Amino acid sequence: MTTEQALAWIADIFEEPVEAIKPETPRSAINAWDSLGTLTLMARMDEDFGILLNADDLLQFKTAGDLLDMMKRHGQLV
Amino acid sequence: MAIEPFIDFQGRQVLVTGASSGIGQAIAVELGRRNAKLILLGRNREALAQASALIGQDHCHILSLDLADPDAILAAVRSVVGQRGRIYGMCHAAGLVETRPMSAIKLEGLRAVMEVNLTAGIELARVVCRRDIMTDEGGAVLFIASIYARVGMAGQISYSASKGAVTAAARAMAVELARRKIRVNSLSPGLVHTQMTDAAFGKLTPSQVKELEDAHPLGPGRPEDVARAAVFLLAPQNAWITGIDLVVDGGYTAK
Numbered sequence: 001m002t003t004e005q006a007l008a009w010i011a012d013i014f015e016e017p018v019e020a021i022k023p024e025t026p027r028s029a030i031n032a033w034d035s036l037g038t039l040t041l042m043a044r045m046d047e048d049f050g051i052l053l054n055a056d057d058l059l060q061f062k063t064a065g066d067l068l069d070m071m072k073r074h075g076q077l078v
Numbered sequence: 079m080a081i082e083p084f085i086d087f088q089g090r091q092v093l094v095t096g097a098s099s100g101i102g103q104a105i106a107v108e109l110g111r112r113n114a115k116l117i118l119l120g121r122n123r124e125a126l127a128q129a130s131a132l133i134g135q136d137h138c139h140i141l142s143l144d145l146a147d148p149d150a151i152l153a154a155v156r157s158v159v160g161q162r163g164r165i166y167g168m169c170h171a172a173g174l175v176e177t178r179p180m181s182a183i184k185l186e187g188l189r190a191v192m193e194v195n196l197t198a199g200i201e202l203a204r205v206v207c208r209r210d211i212m213t214d215e216g217g218a219v220l221f222i223a224s225i226y227a228r229v230g231m232a233g234q235i236s237y238s239a240s241k242g243a244v245t246a247a248a249r250a251m252a253v254e255l256a257r258r259k260i261r262v263n264s265l266s267p268g269l270v271h272t273q274m275t276d277a278a279f280g281k282l283t284p285s286q287v288k289e290l291e292d293a294h295p296l297g298p299g300r301p302e303d304v305a306r307a308a309v310f311l312l313a314p315q316n317a318w319i320t321g322i323d324l325v326v327d328g329g330y331t332a333k
Contacts, residue, residue, distance in 0.1 A: 017210065034257075
């Protein structure tokens, strides 16, 4: 997956327009990234990439770029 | 003092399934009377066109879709939103009914009933409530359930299961979506003579149907009786009603 595709994936999870999600976009700027949004994120990371997120992972996610880094560490981002 | 309408959708867009006949059509007509713009979703384009003519075609968009294929819902609704703007609410009035005693139930029939009555309803709500589909102010979702979600009726196991599930799902949705000012309710009608119920009771004798009608203290209902209650629950003016199942049954369950 390319970075653009990954950002589009993030936009879809949080139901935001693609152009609204950049690597530097903070969590606070994404309305749907609340506790329920986090559950959705966890489910989709598992279903789509086989990435199981734990509580420590979740605490570290501050921006969309942090999600991209997670995907990169799991070999899902080229 | 100026009198403001008690119920006025002020041009908000509402999607209605099952609008080609019966309760769904009556709800669509009543919504149109209350200044809603409509998306009529169903399989039978011709029947939807007739409903659209009753409402006034300027207010209506017809979306031809088979709810037995829930995977097609997101793309279809997105396309309509692209043309007509965001959606304020939805009413899932489409349904399948199957009158079969338990010994005659086939799993494919049970699955078909659950697919249309429950699964498609949940998927439709999921799509309509998306942040890029629903209006930013929030909105309203209504599931047409049945008194058979609350009381038993022989031969209605699949239907009862699906409608009970729908009322439970509506409550969970109401709690989850309140933070976004999205209200979710269900409405459980008693016996209303429509094509669907007449087909369901086609296997009963006239005296059995009469017995069922007589079990309603106010007699059987009309689609319009249900429609007015449905529009009440959907109306933006009723901003503090969520998570309820409103029984509209002429007193059947009061006995």
